[in-house]
Amino acid sequence: MNVSRPLVYRLEQVTFAYGNEPVLSSLDLELRPGEILGILGPNGAGKTTLLRILGGQIRRWSGSVEFLGRNLKYWRPKELARHIAYLPQKTNLAFPYTAYEVVLMGRIPYQEASYFESPRDHEAARRALRLTESESLAHRLFQELSGGEQQLVCLSSALAQEPEVLLLDEPTVFLDLRHQLQICRILRRLHDEMGLTMVLVTHDLELAESFSSRLLFLKQGRALADLAATDSPLIIPPELIERVFDVRAEISTRYASGQGARRIEVRFGE
Amino acid sequence: MRFEASKHEEGSRDLWGTARRRFFVILAIATSALLIVLFIAPWVGPTRIRVSEALTDWESLDATIFFRTRLPRTLLACITGGVLAMAGVVFQAILRNPLASPFTLGVSGGASLGAVSAVALGWEFSIAGVSLLPAASFAGAAAVIFLVYGLSRFQRGLSTLALLLAGVVLNYVCAALILLIYYFTDFTKSFLMMRWMMGSLEVYDYAVFPSLAPFVVLGVVLSLIEGPHLNALSAGEQWAASKGVEVQRLITRQYFAVSLAAGSVIAFSGPIGFVGLIVPHTLRIVIGADHRILLPASFLVGGAFLVICDTMARTIVAPTELPVGVLTSALGGPFFLWLLLRSHGVRSLRGFTD
Numbered sequence: 001m002n003v004s005r006p007l008v009y010r011l012e013q014v015t016f017a018y019g020n021e022p023v024l025s026s027l028d029l030e031l032r033p034g035e036i037l038g039i040l041g042p043n044g045a046g047k048t049t050l051l052r053i054l055g056g057q058i059r060r061w062s063g064s065v066e067f068l069g070r071n072l073k074y075w076r077p078k079e080l081a082r083h084i085a086y087l088p089q090k091t092n093l094a095f096p097y098t099a100y101e102v103v104l105m106g107r108i109p110y111q112e113a114s115y116f117e118s119p120r121d122h123e124a125a126r127r128a129l130r131l132t133e134s135e136s137l138a139h140r141l142f143q144e145l146s147g148g149e150q151q152l153v154c155l156s157s158a159l160a161q162e163p164e165v166l167l168l169d170e171p172t173v174f175l176d177l178r179h180q181l182q183i184c185r186i187l188r189r190l191h192d193e194m195g196l197t198m199v200l201v202t203h204d205l206e207l208a209e210s211f212s213s214r215l216l217f218l219k220q221g222r223a224l225a226d227l228a229a230t231d232s233p234l235i236i237p238p239e240l241i242e243r244v245f246d247v248r249a250e251i252s253t254r255y256a257s258g259q260g261a262r263r264i265e266v267r268f269g270e
Numbered sequence: 271m272r273f274e275a276s277k278h279e280e281g282s283r284d285l286w287g288t289a290r291r292r293f294f295v296i297l298a299i300a301t302s303a304l305l306i307v308l309f310i311a312p313w314v315g316p317t318r319i320r321v322s323e324a325l326t327d328w329e330s331l332d333a334t335i336f337f338r339t340r341l342p343r344t345l346l347a348c349i350t351g352g353v354l355a356m357a358g359v360v361f362q363a364i365l366r367n368p369l370a371s372p373f374t375l376g377v378s379g380g381a382s383l384g385a386v387s388a389v390a391l392g393w394e395f396s397i398a399g400v401s402l403l404p405a406a407s408f409a410g411a412a413a414v415i416f417l418v419y420g421l422s423r424f425q426r427g428l429s430t431l432a433l434l435l436a437g438v439v440l441n442y443v444c445a446a447l448i449l450l451i452y453y454f455t456d457f458t459k460s461f462l463m464m465r466w467m468m469g470s471l472e473v474y475d476y477a478v479f480p481s482l483a484p485f486v487v488l489g490v491v492l493s494l495i496e497g498p499h500l501n502a503l504s505a506g507e508q509w510a511a512s513k514g515v516e517v518q519r520l521i522t523r524q525y526f527a528v529s530l531a532a533g534s535v536i537a538f539s540g541p542i543g544f545v546g547l548i549v550p551h552t553l554r555i556v557i558g559a560d561h562r563i564l565l566p567a568s569f570l571v572g573g574a575f576l577v578i579c580d581t582m583a584r585t586i587v588a589p590t591e592l593p594v595g596v597l598t599s600a601l602g603g604p605f606f607l608w609l610l611l612r613s614h615g616v617r618s619l620r621g622f623t624d
Binding site for chain 2: 052055057076077078079080081082084085086088091092093094095096097098101102104105106108109111115116117158161167
């Protein structure tokens with residue numbers, strides 16, 4: 001991990017409430033370049049809120065959030081969108097756009113004065129489609145694509161922003177197995193080859209474990225634990241799962257043809 | 271494999287870079303169509319006008335009919351149709367609702383209430399060159415526009431759902447008040463009210479244009495500028511925000527710009543339905559959803575469409591005329607259905623059912 005590079009995010013005592021309902025309280029977090037931070041926690045723990053704060057979409061928090069050493073509130077939205085991209089679970093378009101048009105929307109942050117895309121924008125869009133292996137989808141209508149293909153197109157649109165940080169909100173939850181694997185493989189490659197920093201909100205413990213370099217557990221708006229993979233792979237202790245999710249959990253390890261497969265098994269309990 | 275990949279890129283290169291070219295091609299076609307319609311329409315009518323007389327002898331009856339009634343009326347139809355169609359596009363975009371029209375958020379209700387009140391009070395005259403009926407109508411529309419906005423902001427932040435609910439509710443309130451006034455007025459006045467609400471593009475001078483200009487120009491320019499942002503909005507507010515779009519400001523600006531423009535044209539024409547619904551949808555099927563092209567094309571095509579409808583409205587049953595709103599629906603409806611029933615049309619609208 002490169003310590004000399006500046007922190008991507010530094011959150012200090014971040015608190016946020018919808019009206020009188022506290023969502024996040026006194027959260028501290030530091031994120032370094034190239035980290036993949038998985039955020040886990042029960043519904044209503046503040047995961048998505050945290051993601052939206054990191055994306056600059058919620059701006060009424062108290063405390064301090066610095067992005068690349070500068071208060072997040074001082075970033076202009078378009079400026080921020082050139083550094084941070086966001087991939088939701090699912091995207092519904094209200095109108096019939098082609099996949100390529102959707103990818104080009106990722107270039108909006110770069111179009112301050114121009115009305116149409118420059119050759120540079122098209123280049124970035126094409127490169128993004130290549131990175132997600134979805135060039136063949138470009139001219140089809142977005143609404144006619146399968147859920148998995150739509151997610152690939154949305155990821156391309158996010159990559160067209162040429163971001164350093166990718167915020168992922170349960171990106172594989174609606175996908176079939178093949179597309180889940182494909183998205184994970186592509187994300188992994190983006191991280192390995194381009195050093196993208198990622199923040200991933202998920203309910204999938206195994207995905208979180210295998211994909212993240214660090215895990216943050218949230219419960220009722222507070223950070224319960226912050227696990228980092230140092231040398232060994234990341235392993236979530238069952239006690240932690242029990243504390244975070246209020247369930248009984250145990251880890252079963254099965255060996256098949258010499259390969260160890262670790263499974264977290266969860267039962268309901270009190 | 272490599273060959274295939276490069277071939278794919280070669281073959282699609284002309285498609286990749288077409289937004290700008292499509293803009294110019296489509297707008298050139300739409301502009302020429304509108305110009306042709308504008309050049310022909312004023313010459314068509316129950317009274318035959320001789321071109322040579324009208325253009326050479328300013329005192330002739332031909333010139334009077336042409337310049338004092340037909341030409342301003344054609345221009346008003348063009349601007350009204352253009353603004354209503356474009357407003358439809360913007361309302362559908364900011365509410366992310368294909369059924370939204372310029373009238374969904376109560377603009378027409380407010381305008382009608384203003385006009386009906388003016389008729390009830392006997393204000394069909396004008397003071398210092400300002401005719402009171404359209405002024406009252408515009409005041410009604412503006413009151414509703416600000417009230418709807420205020421109500422939608424009552425809770426923190428602006429939500430389009432609150433905007434939609436406030437608009438729809440106020441539209442009903444206006445309709446109830448209109449019925450109440452209608453119920454208590456005498457026959458001649460209630461006929462005038464009814465006639466106003468059917469919509470008519472009758473004008474007798476060019477004085478309407480300076481009063482329309484500021485709102486129309488502001489509305490058109492503002493919505494054109496933000497075309498790219500409206501594109502991003504169609505994937506949702508959060509999605510648009512992640513692309514650097516300032517969503518709340520965008521929606522607020524678009525709402526006021528387009529509502530006031532629609533309110534100002536309705537003040538003179540009355541609520542002419544369907545243009546704001548049918549022109550945007552038809553164009554989306556034909557030219558796609560890119561707002562940078564869709565918005566100006568809607569203005570041009572909406573203008574041409576309403577000029578054609580109005581020309582027919584005043585000629586079909588001459589010497590009287592049909593309410594133009596009846597024709598926009600009667601002509602536009604079947605055409606739209608025909609377009610929709612072709613497989614391509616249904617396909618392009620499929621996203622609406624999500």
